[in-house]
Amino acid sequence: MSNTFDILQNRFREITVNLERVDLLTCDENWRGDHTVPPFSSIGLILKGTGTIFVDQQKLQPAKGQLYLLPARTTQTFFNDGRDPYVKYYCHFHIASQGTQLFDLIRLPLCINAKNPKTAATLFADMLKESQNQDLTSFIKTKQRLLDVLSYYLECCPEGSVLPADNDSDSSIQKAITYVQTCLPRSVSVRQMAEIAGYHPSHFAKLFQKSLGMSPTQFLIRRKAQYAMDQLVSTSRPIADIAESLEFSSQFYFCNFFKKQTGMTPSEYRHVYFRKEN
Numbered sequence: 001m002s003n004t005f006d007i008l009q010n011r012f013r014e015i016t017v018n019l020e021r022v023d024l025l026t027c028d029e030n031w032r033g034d035h036t037v038p039p040f041s042s043i044g045l046i047l048k049g050t051g052t053i054f055v056d057q058q059k060l061q062p063a064k065g066q067l068y069l070l071p072a073r074t075t076q077t078f079f080n081d082g083r084d085p086y087v088k089y090y091c092h093f094h095i096a097s098q099g100t101q102l103f104d105l106i107r108l109p110l111c112i113n114a115k116n117p118k119t120a121a122t123l124f125a126d127m128l129k130e131s132q133n134q135d136l137t138s139f140i141k142t143k144q145r146l147l148d149v150l151s152y153y154l155e156c157c158p159e160g161s162v163l164p165a166d167n168d169s170d171s172s173i174q175k176a177i178t179y180v181q182t183c184l185p186r187s188v189s190v191r192q193m194a195e196i197a198g199y200h201p202s203h204f205a206k207l208f209q210k211s212l213g214m215s216p217t218q219f220l221i222r223r224k225a226q227y228a229m230d231q232l233v234s235t236s237r238p239i240a241d242i243a244e245s246l247e248f249s250s251q252f253y254f255c256n257f258f259k260k261q262t263g264m265t266p267s268e269y270r271h272v273y274f275r276k277e278n
Contacts, residue, residue, distance in 0.1 A: 013213050015097050019146050022091035022128050027051065031086070032079040041103060042070040043153060044090035045120045050081040055110055065117040067153055069110050071103035089124035093146055097213065105211075108154070108162045115156050123149045164211070172197035173211050176204075180220065184227050185245040190216040225261040228254075232270040239266045 020040050025031075027049065046062045053060040054077040055070055061081075062068040070076055072094070080086065095102045114120040127145035130138050154162060176193040193216055194204035208216045224246055231242045243254030258266050 012097065012102075015095060015102065017143055017146055017150075018094045019127075019131065019142055020092035020094065022089075022124070022131050022142075022146075024089050024124075024128065025087070027080055027086040027088070029080065029085075034077055036076050037073060038070070038076065038092070039072055040092045040094055041072040041101075042090055042092050043149060044068050044088050045114065045117070045124055047087045047089070047121065049084045049086035049088070051079065051086045052081055053078040058110065060111045062111045065114055067112050067114050067120060067156060069103075069108070069153060071110075072101055089121065089128070091124070091127065091146065091149070095150070100210070105165055106162060107165050108157055112153070112156050112158070114152075120149075120152060120156075123152055172199065173208055176208075176216075177219075180223055184223060185242075185247075187224075187247045188220060190220070193220075221261065225258065228258055228266065229262065229269065229273075232266055233273045239270075242266070 031051075044062070044067065046064050046066050046068070048064050050061070050063065053062065053068065053070070054075075056074045060068060097105060123145065127142060127149060130142040130145050133141075176197045179193065179196045180188050190205065191201050193208075194201040197204050197207075199207065205216055208214075208219070212219060214222070228242055228246065231237055231245075232239075239254070240251045243251045246254065248254040248257065255265050258264070258269070262269055264272070
């Protein structure tokens with residue numbers, strides 16, 4: 001698992017979403033905005049037509065079969081081009097991870113080709129249909145359809161184009177994560193991670209929590225458990241040897257630790273998941 005995937009996975013772990021509006025719109029000459037700063041994010045699918053959208057001075061001209069994303073609190077200017085106005089699905093929504101707008105935490109392309117425009121249109125149509133229902137489950141279903149649209153957008157992003165937002169703390173945290181990966185199975189302390197990142201331990205812990213959605217201690221525990229799981233399913237190493245390599249004082253303490261993390265003892269885990277081709 002790459003450092004980038006670690007950060008992105010944990011940023012997506014505790015997402016909350018709320019739909020403001022979804023619609024199928026035929027834009028007219030009044031479809032325009034000048035340096036607006038919406039409090040919500042928008043995502044849309046162009047069915048036909050032409051137009052121009054500026055997002056924080058980045059020029060977008062989404063065309064038929066393309067998806068676009070407008071993050072919340074960005075400065076947006078938009079207008080139709082000439083005689084061929086847009087027909088498009090769109091929705092306004094809020095999405096956050098632990099109280100922080102998701103698109104403040106990740107960087108991704110703002111205009112992409114839908115892999116299958118018919119699939120994308122169906123996802124929007126289903127979301128619109130659910131939003132118009134008044135039954136008890138429609139609220140939940142509408143949120144799920146919104147997540148389906150967002151997931152599809154991410155699936156359509158070119159490989160490697162979805163990244164943590166650039167900032168110095170992310171770079172430092174990735175250095176600390178790399179250090180942990182290099183040192184495993186040997187134990188690493190939070191203080192050592194902070195030194196590698198170049199921060200005081202308490203400040204490092206706050207930055208790490210904000211970036212990955214877990215404390216450095218929780219990360220180290222998870223990494224240690226992941227290493228043990230990998231060893232149990234991919235090698236025939238004795239359990240006592242794995243415990244010693246992870247610097248547990250005894251196999252007993254290792255087994256207790258492992259069961260707390262996985263719900264199984266190491267022996268049970270190996271029995272269920274061991275890759276027989278090994």
